[in-house]
Amino acid sequence: MLIRIAMALASGLLVSGQVLAQAACPVKIGGVLPLTGSMAPITKKIAQSAELAIEHINQGGGVKGCAVQFILRDDQGQPTVGVDAAKYLVEVERVPAFTGTISSGITGPIISSVTAPSKVVQITCCSTASPFTLDGRSAGYFFRTIPTSKTQAYATASETTKRGMKKTAVIYVNTDFGTDMLRFYKAALAKLGGEIVVEVPYNDNQASYRAEVSKALAAKPESMLLIGFPKDAVTIVREWLSLGGPRTIALNNSMRTMDFVNGVGAKFVEDFFGMDNAQVAGPHVDAFNKAFEEKFKTDSKGPGVHTQYDALMVMALAMNIAKDLSGPSIKDSVRLVHVPNGTPVGTGPGEFKKALELIKAGKPIKYFGATGPIEFDANGDVTGPALVWKVKDGQIVTDRTITIEEMQALFRKIEN
Amino acid sequence: MTGIFSYLVFFACIVLILGVLTLGLNLQWGFTGLFNAGIVGFYAIGAYTHAILTAAPQPQYLGNLGWPWIAGIVAAMGVTALAAWLIGLLTIRLRGDYLAIATFGIAVSIQLVALNWEALTGGSQGMTRIPKPLSGVFDTPLAFNLWFLVLLAAVVAAIYFALERILHSPWGRVLKAIREDETAAVALGKSARRFRLEAFVIGSTLMGLAGALYVSFIGFVSPFDFLPILTFQVWAMLIAGGSGNNRGALLGALVVWTIWSASGVVVTKLVPPSHAAQGAAVQVILIGLVLILVLILRPRGLAGEAAVVSRHAAD
Numbered sequence: 085m086l087i088r089i090a091m092a093l094a095s096g097l098l099v100s101g102q103v104l105a106q107a108a109c110p111v112k113i114g115g116v117l118p119l120t121g122s123m124a125p126i127t128k129k130i131a132q133s134a135e136l137a138i139e140h141i142n143q144g145g146g147v148k149g150c151a152v153q154f155i156l157r158d159d160q161g162q163p164t165v166g167v168d169a170a171k172y173l174v175e176v177e178r179v180p181a182f183t184g185t186i187s188s189g190i191t192g193p194i195i196s197s198v199t200a201p202s203k204v205v206q207i208t209c210c211s212t213a214s215p216f217t218l219d220g221r222s223a224g225y226f227f228r229t230i231p232t233s234k235t236q237a238y239a240t241a242s243e244t245t246k247r248g249m250k251k252t253a254v255i256y257v258n259t260d261f262g263t264d265m266l267r268f269y270k271a272a273l274a275k276l277g278g279e280i281v282v283e284v285p286y287n288d289n290q291a292s293y294r295a296e297v298s299k300a301l302a303a304k305p306e307s308m309l310l311i312g313f314p315k316d317a318v319t320i321v322r323e324w325l326s327l328g329g330p331r332t333i334a335l336n337n338s339m340r341t342m343d344f345v346n347g348v349g350a351k352f353v354e355d356f357f358g359m360d361n362a363q364v365a366g367p368h369v370d371a372f373n374k375a376f377e378e379k380f381k382t383d384s385k386g387p388g389v390h391t392q393y394d395a396l397m398v399m400a401l402a403m404n405i406a407k408d409l410s411g412p413s414i415k416d417s418v419r420l421v422h423v424p425n426g427t428p429v430g431t432g433p434g435e436f437k438k439a440l441e442l443i444k445a446g447k448p449i450k451y452f453g454a455t456g457p458i459e460f461d462a463n464g465d466v467t468g469p470a471l472v473w474k475v476k477d478g479q480i481v482t483d484r485t486i487t488i489e490e491m492q493a494l495f496r497k498i499e500n
Numbered sequence: 501m502t503g504i505f506s507y508l509v510f511f512a513c514i515v516l517i518l519g520v521l522t523l524g525l526n527l528q529w530g531f532t533g534l535f536n537a538g539i540v541g542f543y544a545i546g547a548y549t550h551a552i553l554t555a556a557p558q559p560q561y562l563g564n565l566g567w568p569w570i571a572g573i574v575a576a577m578g579v580t581a582l583a584a585w586l587i588g589l590l591t592i593r594l595r596g597d598y599l600a601i602a603t604f605g606i607a608v609s610i611q612l613v614a615l616n617w618e619a620l621t622g623g624s625q626g627m628t629r630i631p632k633p634l635s636g637v638f639d640t641p642l643a644f645n646l647w648f649l650v651l652l653a654a655v656v657a658a659i660y661f662a663l664e665r666i667l668h669s670p671w672g673r674v675l676k677a678i679r680e681d682e683t684a685a686v687a688l689g690k691s692a693r694r695f696r697l698e699a700f701v702i703g704s705t706l707m708g709l710a711g712a713l714y715v716s717f718i719g720f721v722s723p724f725d726f727l728p729i730l731t732f733q734v735w736a737m738l739i740a741g742g743s744g745n746n747r748g749a750l751l752g753a754l755v756v757w758t759i760w761s762a763s764g765v766v767v768t769k770l771v772p773p774s775h776a777a778q779g780a781a782v783q784v785i786l787i788g789l790v791l792i793l794v795l796i797l798r799p800r801g802l803a804g805e806a807a808v809v810s811r812h813a814a815d
Contacts, residue, residue: 120784124777131777135774155773164725172765175506188724189725192628193718193722215626262624
C-alpha cells in the first residue's frame with residue numbers, strides 16, 4: 085500500500101514536473117564563444133550577431149510564447165574551460181539547446197562529453213572539422229550553419245579540372261581546415277580527374293617558407309593550389325614566384341582580401357583565381373546586413389557573423405516547431421525549418437513573426453537566412469553556393485558563381 | 501537540484517584530474533625543487549598513448565588498437581615514464597630556470613608532433629572514438645560521471661597515500677635535502693642526479709596518468725588540449741595551494757579551478773549579454789586578482805609545508 089502511494093506521489097511529481105518544464109519562462113538558450121584569448125578579435129562581431137538574433141527572436145514572438153534568455157559564456161580558447169561552461173549551462177541552467185563554439189578543439193570535447201550524452205542540440209557557427217558530423221559520436225545532435233570545407237574543396241576541384249590544371253602542387257596550412265580541404269579536394273579529383281604531384285603542409289606564422297616552397301618545386305609542378313591564410317600566403321607566393329614557380333595558382337577563400345593582393349603585388353596575381361563561399365544575394369541577406377549595421381554602427385563583414393545569426397534563428401524556429409522543448413524533439417525539428425514546399429521566410433523580427441504564424445497554423449516553412457537557404461544534410465551539415473574570384477586591374481572581382489543547384493549536382497557526382 | 505548535483509559531479513571529476521597533475525608537480529617542485537615547465541608535454545604523452553591504444557579501429561589511423569581501458573592506462577603510464585626517463589637523462593643536470601626552458605621547449609615540441617603526425621594522432625582534427633570505461637553499464641551522463649568520480653577518488657587517494665608514504669621515508673628526506681642544499685646532500689654521499697631523476701620520472705608518470713584519465717573521461721583528444729596555458733594553471737594551483745604539501749596541492753587544484761569556473765558564472769549573472777565580451781575580460785582580471793590576493797595573504801600557500809622532517813623526529 086505504502087509503495088503504491090509512494091508511486092502515485094512520484095508519478096504525480098513527475099507529471100507536475102513536466103508541466104512546469106513546459107511553462108517555464110523565459111526559455112533559455114546557452115552559448116559558449118571564445119570572448120577572450122587568441123580568437124577574441126573575430127569573436128566580438130560573432131557575439132554581436134548572436135545578440136541581434138536573440139533580439140529579433142524576442143521581437144518576433146520568442147519561443148512558444150516565452151521570451152528567450154541567452155546565456156553566453158567564455159571558453160577562453162581552452163577546452164577544459166569551454167567544457168566546464170557548457171556542462172554548467174546544460175545541467176544547472178538546463179538549456180535545451182546550445183550554440184558554440186569556434187575552435188574545433190573545443191567544440192569536439194563539448195560534443196563528446198556534454199551535449200551528445202545529455203541529448204542537447206548543439207549548433208555551431210564556425211567549427212568545420214569533419215569528424216564531428218561524420219563519425220556518429222554526436223548521435224545527430226550536432227549541426228553547423230557554416231558550409232564545411234567540403235563545399236569549397238569540391239568547388240575548387242571542379243574549377244581546377246575545368247581550367248585544365250595539371251601536375252598540381254598543393255601547399256596547405258596544417259590545421260583541421262587545411263587537412264580537410266586537401267582530403268576532400270583529393271576525393272573530388274579522384275572522380276573528376278586531375279593529378280597532384282606533391283602535398284606540402286606548413287605551420288602558420290613562420291617568417292619564411294623557403295623549405296616548403298623548394299620541396300613543392302622539386303616535384304616539377306605546372307600549377308599550385310595554396311590553402312591557407314593571407315599573411316602566410318603572401319610569404320609563400322612571393323617565395324614561389326621568386327624561385328621561378330609557375331604562375332597558375334589556385335587559392336582558397338581566405339585570400340580574397342586586398343591584404344593578400346597588395347602583399348603579393350597586384351600585377352603578379354592577375355593569373356591567379358580563388359574560391360569562396362558565395363553570399364547568396366537577396367532580401368533576407370540585405371535585411372540582416374542592414375539590421376546589423378544599424379545596431380552596431382559597423383559593417384557585418386567577417387567570419388562567422390552570418391552563420392552565427394542563422395544558427396540561433398534555426399534553433400529558435402526548430403524550438404517553436406518541436407512539440408516540446410526536450411532535446412530529442414528539437415533535434416527532430418531542426419530539418420523542418422527548411423522544407424522544399426514550405427512558405428519562404430527570411431531574416432528579421434517581422435519574418436520570424438510570420439514564421440511563427442505559419443508554424444501555429446501547421447504549415448511548413450522554408451527559412452532563407454543571412455547565409456542563404458539553410459538545408460541540413462543527413463550529417464547535420466549545410467552546403468552552399470560558391471564563387472570563383474580573380475584580380476583584375478588591382479581589384480578583386482567575381483569571375484563566376486556556382487549556384488546551390490550546381491553545387492548539389494556536383495556533390496551527387498562526387499559522392500554518389 | 502539534480503542539475504546542480506550533476507554539474508558538481510562533473511566539476512569534481514575535472515578537479516581530481518587536475519589534482520593528479522598537481523600532485524605530480526608537487527613531487528618535482530615542492531619536494532625536489534625541479535622546475536618542470538613542460539607539464540603539458542607529459543600530460544599529452546599519457547593522453548595520446550591512451551587514446552591511440554584504446555580508440556576503436558579506423559582505417560585511416562595507424563593506431564586505434566581497441567585495447568581495454570585498464571591496459572591503456574597502464575601503457576600510458578609506462579610510455580610516459582619511459583619518455584620522462586629519456587628526457588630526464590638529457591636535462592636533469594640543468595639547474596632551475598635552465599631546466600624550465602628545456603622542459604618548456606620539449607612540451608611545445610610534443611604538442612607539435614601531435615599536431616603533425618596525422619596518421620597516428622588524427623592531427624588537428626583530433627581523435628573522436630575514445631571509449632569511456634563502462635559507459636555501456638552507466639549509460640546516463642550522471643551515472644557515468646558518478647562512477648568516474650568514484651574511480652578518480654580511488655586513484656587520487658591511492659596516489660596521495662603512496663606519495664605520503666615515500667615522502668616520509670628516507671628517500672623523501674633525501675629529496676628535501678637536495679632541494680634545500682644539494683652540495684650538502686652530495687657531501688653526505690647521496691647521488692643527487694639519481695634522486696632528481698627518480699622524482700622527475702615518478703612525477704611525470706603521474707602527469708601521464710592524468711592525461712589518460714582526462715581523455716577517457718571526455719572521449720575526445722586534440723592538440724588543442726595541450727597548449728602551454730595548462731602548465732601555468734597547474735603551477736598556479738600548486739603555488740596557491742601550498743608547495744611541498746600534498747593536501748595543499750589538492751586544495752590548490754580545487755580552489756583555483758573553482759575560481760576559474762565560478763568567476764565565469766558570476767560574470768554572466770551580473771553582466772548583461774550585450775556586454776559579454778567586456779564581462780569575459782573582467783573574468784580574466786578577476787582570476788588574476790584572486791590569485792594575487794591568495795599569495796599576498798598566504799605567501800606559503802593555503803596549506804603550507806609542514807615543518808616536520810621525519811615522524812620519528814617529531815617526538
